[in-house]
Amino acid sequence: MLQVSQLKENTQESIDKLNKKNYKDADAAVAEVIKLDDDRKSVQTNLDNLLAEQNNLAAQIGELFKQGKKDEADVLKQKTLELKEQSKTLVVELAEAEKNLYDKLVLLPNLPHSSVPFGKTPQDNEVVYEHGEIPKLYDKATPHWELTTKYDLIDFELGVKLTGAGFPVYKNKGAKLQRALINFFLDEAEKAGYIEVQPPILVNEDSGFGTGQLPDKEGQMYHCTVDNFYLIPTAEVPVTNIYRDTIQKKEDLPVKNTAYTPCFRREAGSYGKDVRGLNRLHQFDKVEIVQIANPENSYTILEEMRSYVAGLLQKLELPFRTLRLCGGDMSFASALTYDMEVYSAAQEKWLEVSSVSNFESFQSNRLKLRFRDEDKKTKLCHTLNGSALALPRIVAAILENNQTEKGIKIPSVLVPYTKFEWIN
């Protein structure tokens, strides 16, 4: 959620930035939010004055009672009753004014960073970095969904039996490869200074709200209605919410966390070859990195995170590219997002395996996640997160890109974790 003060102080700039995100009628929307905030403020002031008067009278009445001047007290009592009626009305008005403001404010997406390219579709994303050669596969190379069957690594049908489509069962070396990747990613994150946490994978409504999944994107999460819990779509939700309603010490920033969790996404309406095999699942594993930063250096940190993730992909010897997402392709809450895509050679397509974003204060505003500045005032932190990495598509790319007539070669960096060099 944006801060009204941002919009007030930099009105034209905010409008321009909203336009970059292809937000319709940005100028009218911003003007309305500012007006609604002024309305809210004036009602608040009126109410505060009225309450002050009532408090004052109540104190006088107390004093009169003590002195035994009951008659005088009764006169004042009468007066407070009138004030009370008035303030009741204002309380209702204030609630309305706050709701009106909130309803409009939550519709506004985060303002994109100045480096974000204009554009509407994924075609407009800017390739900022490419690494590695596109591998030339041998004649009989096949997509990963055939390899997983051939080598008995993943059983998609069995998952259908147990749960449904999109819940694969990993087996044998397929299961071990998963475990190896998780441990590799966590070890790397630890080396880079991220503190590991193991959060719950069910969260309550407050947490869903804090990171912005609720109320709008309720449909993307699995909901346990009996207990009103949600299965997390990403570790970002529980990990970032650790810091909800806190005031961090400035010297403790940035806070760096990493977490491995399963992730659950309903992804309603998806079909076709985009969801074939491991490309899109309802349950998948992911290691996430999260940072809570001082606004002063959050963009330096974003670049660090980007190069950290790039380093992982290099170590895994996967060809990849980094995209700076255009205004139209960015998520609602992000100010700047880099997507990392690996090339999946048998499918001959790029697969998104990581998304690294700076949300600036958009999330922390909702989370009430602050730090104390030199002048002892509280300010909103910046929140950042990134996948490091999402497993299924990494597995897909490893299987496809490394397939040979002799079998599938495990990237050497993983061998200490898998304890085998080949899948054959």
Add this chain to the structure above:
RNA sequence: GGUGAGGUGGCUGAGUGGUCGAAAGCAGCGCUUUGCUAAAGCGCCGUAGUCCAAAAGGCUACCGAGGGUUCGAAUCCCUCCCUCACCGCCA
């Protein structure tokens, strides 16, 4: 699932109708004392909204949440949520 206890500031914890935004202690910050450390003394020390150019300061709200009683509620009443303990069940 059953029974009981309880939710107060960073923590511990007092507070059963006005003088309570809240005692006291701990932690933290500043100063004094001190060869250093420690100890001691003094002062400061919740969040948010709003007024003021800003500081100082003023006003308002917040003692789990929401209602109610009252001129006045942390305190009384109702509803809900949560936590803890014990028992049962499961691992």
